[in-house]
Amino acid sequence: xxxxxxxxxxxxxxxxxxxxxxxxxxxxxxxxxxxxxxxxxxxxxxxxxxxxxxxxxxxxxxxxxxxxxxxxxxxxxxxxxxxxxxxxxxxxxxxxxxxxxxxxxxxxxxxxxxxxxxxxxxxxxxxxxxxxxxxxxxxxxxxxxxxxxxxxxxxxxxxxxxxxxxxxxxxxxxxxxxxxxxxxxxxxxxxxxxxxxxxxxxxxxxxxxxxxxxxxxxxxxxxxxxxxxxxxxxxxxxxxxxxxxxxxxxxxxxxxxxxxxxxxxxxxxxxxxxxxxxxxxxxxxxxxxxxxxxxxxxxxxxxxxxxxxxxxxxxxxxxxxxxxxxxxxxxxxxxxxxxxxxxxxxxxxxxxxxxxxxxxxxxxxxxxxx
Numbered sequence: 175x176x177x178x179x180x181x182x183x184x185x186x187x188x189x190x191x192x193x194x195x196x197x198x199x200x201x202x203x204x205x206x207x208x209x210x211x212x213x214x215x216x217x218x219x220x221x222x223x224x225x226x227x228x229x230x231x232x233x234x235x236x237x238x239x240x241x242x243x244x245x246x247x248x249x250x251x252x253x254x255x256x257x258x259x260x261x262x263x264x265x266x267x268x269x270x271x272x273x274x275x276x277x278x279x280x281x282x283x284x285x286x287x288x289x290x291x292x293x294x295x296x297x298x299x300x301x302x303x304x305x306x307x308x309x310x311x312x313x314x315x316x317x318x319x320x321x322x323x324x325x326x327x328x329x330x331x332x333x334x335x336x337x338x339x340x341x342x343x344x345x346x347x348x349x350x351x352x353x354x355x356x357x358x359x360x361x362x363x364x365x366x367x368x369x370x371x372x373x374x375x376x377x378x379x380x381x382x383x384x385x386x387x388x389x390x391x392x393x394x395x396x397x398x399x400x401x402x403x404x405x406x407x408x409x410x411x412x413x414x415x416x417x418x419x420x421x422x423x424x425x426x427x428x429x430x431x432x433x434x435x436x437x438x439x440x441x442x443x444x445x446x447x448x449x450x451x452x453x454x455x456x457x458x459x460x461x462x463x464x465x466x467x468x469x470x471x472x473x474x475x476x477x478x479x480x481x482x483x484x485x486x487x488x489x490x491x492x493x494x495x496x497x498x499x500x501x502x503x504x505x506x507x508x509x510x511x512x513x514x515x516x517x518x519x520x521x522x523x524x525x526x527x528x529x530x531x532x533x534x535x536x537x538x539x540x541x542x543x544x
Contacts (some may be wrong), residue, residue: 175286182208183293187300189333189531190323198322198470200265203530206272209279216282241498248491249456255448256455265474269457269528276530280537287542291350294538298347299361302368305332305340309371313418322470328418330371337422339529341377342520344369346539349384349512352400366407370414373423376523381407384516391508434477434523441476441485453488457528460485475528479521513540 185192185205192204249270256262287293309330316325323335334340344365351362369377385404389397411425421427441460454460459474476482483492517526517536526532 178208178212179293183297183300186297186531186534187304187333189301189304190335191333195321195470200268201470206275206530209275212283213275213279235501238498238501241494241501245491245494245498248452248487248494252453252455252487252491253458255452256458261458262455263458265459266455266457272530273457273528273533276533276537280534280541284538284541289541289543291539291542291544294535294542295347295350298343298365298535301332301334301340301343302347302364305330305368305371308332320469322472327420327422328415329373329422330368334531336529337372338374338376338520338524339526339532341369341372341374342380342516342524342526342532343535344372345377345381345384345516345520346513346535348381349388349509349516350539352385352388352403353509353512357396357399362403366403370407370410373414373425375425376520378408378411380516380519383519384512387515388512391511431523438476438478438481441481445485449488450484451488451490453484453486453491456486456491458486473525475525477523477525479518479525479527482525482527510540 182205185203185208193201194204195201253262253266256266283293284290309328313328315323315329315331315335316327318335319325326335326337329337330340331337332340334343347365348362348369351358351365369381382404385400389400414423414425416423421429445454457475460476476485480492483495487495513536517532520526526536
């Protein structure tokens with residue numbers, strides 16, 4: 175278990191550097207194979223404990239079982255409709271398999287970690303250090319455009335190679351450290367500085383809204399200190415370095431917003447009446463995002479989370495998903511509400527739900543109890 179944990183931390187800290195591109199449309203991460211190995215090992219343990227598992231399954235409320243079956247039925251219905259219209263993409267099965275594997279993996283791993291968050295905080299801290307190194311010594315990442323990444327210039331991206339997703343991971347950590355009764359202000363300052371240097375406005379907004387939720391929901395804690403941090407953070411924005419002069423460091427830039435809106439509008443306008451009800455298929459990549467056959471594609475879905483859900487699941491599937499999440503999401507824990515606010519806010523502008531590292535670290539913090 176110690177060797178597994180060390181290797182997992184190492185691979186996750188490498189971020190996109192351990193991505194293996196099979197072709198322009200298909201890739202995997204080395205940590206995915208590690209997760210598969212872990213799940214296979216745990217499967218044998220679960221087989222030995224099958225009687226206990228069956229007993230626990232019987233204890234699940236019938237209403238939860240029904241809504242789960244309804245949601246599953248709608249997912250397969252959307253896939254069947256996509257198959258009949260010859261728009262189904264077999265990568266959808268891989269995306270779903272990875273999503274479910276991540277959910278199960280983090281849940282089982284957290285049990286072994288006694289519901290502590292130290293692993294996810296260590297990975298995040300490594301990403302922060304590597305981010306500072308990248309920003310200082312390799313600020314020009316425009317050459318990565320030929321590998322399917324955006325052409326970032328003088329922005330902290332770390333090994334994730336995307337400032338919006340890196341910024342969101344930093345926000346998760348700020349949520350955690352600000353939630354603690356005894357605050358580690360040194361780490362808070364470092365993650366706040368890292369967040370500033372991403373120039374990610376969606377992450378800034380996620381930090382703002384989640385901090386406000388924390389202030390109003392976290393009773394008996396030092397609210398003035400959190401509010402003071404927010405004021406200092408946003409007061410620093412006008413003084414951020416503008417050395418590159420590129421559009422990426424311009425916080426008033428409109429090009430990225432217009433591109434996202436155009437993409438989401440195109441997806442919605444292309445949907446038929448049947449697809450509005452049942453969706454185009456869960457995790458079925460949208461055709462308008464397959465831009466260049468010679469360059470690997472990293473973006474397959476709508477940028478906005480609600481457009482993503484509507485286009486994938488339709489109105490019926492989206493409603494069923496919300497009901498299911500309401501029943502099993504454990505939103506009663508206020509710290510989970512803070513984390514969820516960060517994720518959803520950022521996902522209004524970036525497809526965070528299908529980003530491997532964001533999803534794993536979010537689930538790690540969400541399942542932890544410290």
